[in-house]
Amino acid sequence: MPLPTPRFHEDARIGQLYLERAAEVSEEACRYAAEHRIRPAREDRVRIAAFGIDVQVAFCTPGASLFVPGAVEDTQRTLRWLYANLERVTELVFSLDTHRAFQIFHPAWWQDVGGRPPPPLTPITAEDIRAGRWRPTRHPEESLAYCERLESNGKYILTVWPFHALLGGLSHPLVPAMYEASLFHALARDTPTWFELKGEHPLTENYSVLSPEVTEVRGQKVGEFNARLFEHLMSFDRVYVFGQAKSHCVLSTLMDLRQHIERTDPSKMGRVCILEDAMSSVPAPPLEPLPPSLDFPRVADEALREFQKAGMRVVRTTDPLEP
Template sequence: MATNQTNAAFPAYYDPAKVGTLYQSEIAVAAEAGLKAQSAPSAHDKKRVMLLLVDPQVDFILPTGTLSVPGAVEDTRRTIEWIYQHNGEITSIAASLDSHTAFQIFYPTWWINEKGEHPAPFTTISGEDIRNGTWKPVIDPTWSLHYVEELEKGGKYILMIWPYHTMIGTPGQSIVPALSEAIMYHSAARHAQPMWLIKGSIPQTENYSILEPEVKVPTHPLGGLNTSFLDMLSKYDLVYVAGQAKSHCVLSTMRSIIQYFSNQPEVIAKLRFLMDCTSSVQHPAIDFDAIANAELQAMSKQGMRLVTSKDPIN
């Protein structure tokens, strides 16, 4: 494992052993170190490079997180070190924040059975389950059935009940502390404001992709495709993608990007997927990683490149 003692690219405060721990981020220290780095402002970059981080949050990454992804701590360490090593080449960093409240369609609170029991995490609910009364929605029955049927038509996912995670205002919603320091360092060093995308707070739908909900909600201001962000993304020369989990939110985000630019191969050719900076959800009966890798390979045939954090930026 690389350390701040052996790599001059890392600021003195960075400790790789702390990446997997929850602590008070040293934001002021990171900012001061970034300002002293005296990098050229990112506005002057001739080659514009974006790093897009999907849900790099405590609940998905740290071992104590409620939906911790195996391998995510090491993914995050590699991501942090990639940021420090390529600080002068990264123009912008954008990160999504999965943000949930108590009553959402994928939480136990939304559903009940005839015994008055709520579903346990990782229960799946089908349209047939709703129609035969196995599970009844506590809220908005008409939409709930419509939603599950739309998921089944799409063929990507079925509704799964998740443990409570990234709840607004909790530590689990926060960016991993060591990564938040790296983002602050880059921001101060390059005079570059980070971009934050809040997603997942629409009660009636899941929001795996950071760019659109699983089922569109026309009555909600965030209920459609985020075309303004996608159009902005296309203005960069290169777009690197990392985050959690590869099998779900990262993969869904890539689907949104690839589909939106399906008639613009020159934009897809700008995409770089950091394969060693993301991991899949593990399930005893479903090989999510194999499914994700197969789809990523298909995307690579459309022009997206699969790279690692050790590859040069190009």
């Protein structure tokens, strides 16, 4: 039987900003654990991780600069799933997209010939820089080298995003309802939550939780594959993945997981379970004709089918956890 939701939880507040109710959550965790005889996570025979990618105010709260349509409903379904399966979920792992004003994908890094910053969602290519259409406000040689390296990878070109997930700002933390769930889980199951910051280096983008888009610029190391997190995730019998956005950070993280599982131990591919109704894609931009690479929902859906063919499991929050 699924467990009930705790008393403090209010489904209608999931899309709202409010101060976390730590004292109330703590009291409820003690009562709930006693009433439902919740065992400590360290006693789990089958170890399950719930891996939340960027479940932050920046992406999941209406009004935030990079709000993903559908994210509130995704969070609602995720929390119902988490509370119902609390005694089975061993650990919560959350990534936190973490930025500052001056990073290569933010408007303050660039200006046109008139000194104006680019509007959000502006693509900037190496040719744009060489032609003077966009000029870096800092690190000019490294900025050009970055775009050249990024384009040579054939995955993305640089996109200017609105300021988001700024460290110290209100868009950076987990959405309050998810943070309360993480605290409740930690206290009820007597185990800490794992938080992983990503995206802090100013000279690279970091869609994937596991690795930046570029790791070296003009001989300068700007990032590396996060082997510590990968090994931690692979220590679990199952890893349920959810978060935002399906078409960007979730997709890139799953691509990294697939590649490194294939390189290390393909038998572990089935450990990754993708909660498909707990993530949403960035809408396609209103372009006519729409370039296939910018049809973000289509790209994400096709990728999920490929992950499934590779051996990952695509599941829903309403599916029962396997024994």
